[in-house]
Amino acid sequence: MALIELERVSVRRPTAEGGLLVLDETSLELTEPRVALIGPNGAGKSTLARLVNGLVPASTGSVRVDGVDVARDGREVRRRVGFTFTDPRAQLVMPTVGEDVGLSLRRTHRDRDRRREAVRKVLTDHGLDGLEDRSVHALSGGQAQLLALAGVLAGNPDVLVADEPTTLLDLGNARLVADRLMDLPQQLLLVTHDLELAARCDRALLVVGGRVVADGPAGDVVDQYRSAA
Numbered sequence: 240m241a242l243i244e245l246e247r248v249s250v251r252r253p254t255a256e257g258g259l260l261v262l263d264e265t266s267l268e269l270t271e272p273r274v275a276l277i278g279p280n281g282a283g284k285s286t287l288a289r290l291v292n293g294l295v296p297a298s299t300g301s302v303r304v305d306g307v308d309v310a311r312d313g314r315e316v317r318r319r320v321g322f323t324f325t326d327p328r329a330q331l332v333m334p335t336v337g338e339d340v341g342l343s344l345r346r347t348h349r350d351r352d353r354r355r356e357a358v359r360k361v362l363t364d365h366g367l368d369g370l371e372d373r374s375v376h377a378l379s380g381g382q383a384q385l386l387a388l389a390g391v392l393a394g395n396p397d398v399l400v401a402d403e404p405t406t407l408l409d410l411g412n413a414r415l416v417a418d419r420l421m422d423l424p425q426q427l428l429l430v431t432h433d434l435e436l437a438a439r440c441d442r443a444l445l446v447v448g449g450r451v452v453a454d455g456p457a458g459d460v461v462d463q464y465r466s467a468a
């Protein structure tokens with residue numbers, strides 16, 4: 240597993256009122272295979288998740304993944320850390336399903352025919368068999384979510400950061416994506432409002448008002464959040 244370190248990190252966002260402390264000074268070491276971030280809307284979960292691959296810059300402190308500083312070497316960190324957005328369509332950039340996965344394989348599979356073969360394997364592995372030539376705009380929400388996940392994982396990251404990956408999905412697809420996430424060989428940092436899913440993780444952080452207010456075994460932290468609600 241990778242080591243994700245936040246050392247005295249805070250995030251301040253400019254606002255019309257002069258600035259909002261979105262994340263109070265936070266220090267963390269995340270090494271567990273599956274870590275959940277839970278808490279109310281606007282608490283700072285996505286902010287915390289986005290710090291890990293530099294989508295959000297830290298205002299103070301430093302973020303490192305396996306010792307590589309996100310502020311200093313963002314490209315290298317992004318090579319190691321895959322990120323999926325809540326809305327998968329935000330990251331499906333190519334016209335067709337096959338081309339979208341092919342983009343992620345460009346570096347590792349330079350030969351076109353080999354790449355095509357690899358694309359087919361990725362699609363099969365993710366339950367997207369036969370959709371290679373389908374327009375990404377013609378996919379259902381669940382298929383799009385699976386494709387986004389497939390595309391990111393095809394890049395073989397060490398860590399996957401997934402921001403509410405099951406929120407838009409129906410029951411069947413939510414189960415499919417959830418099981419897939421729980422089976423990943425990669426380290427997972429999962430932002431979710433699905434507390435049953437969060438409880439399946441190894442560790443959970445409860446974020447409230449820009450602070451990590453509870454941190455421990457996922458089941459315990461989920462219980463704490465439930466009893467406080």
Ligand SMILES: Nc1ncnc2c1ncn2[C@@H]1O[C@H](COP(=O)(O)OP(=O)(O)OP(=O)(O)O)[C@@H](O)[C@H]1O
Nearest residue numbers: 252253254259261279280281282283284285286287
């Ligand atoms: N670019 C920005 N500029 C100003 N404020 C921001 C910006 N991004 C986020 N915020 C504010 O930071 C706070 C935390 O936002 P964040 O998206 O991290 O919350 P969240 O815990 O992911 O919430 P949700 O469960 O609703 O997704 C919110 O008050 C939000 O309005």
Ligand SMILES: [Mg+2]
Nearest residue numbers: 284285286402
């Ligand atoms: Mg969020």
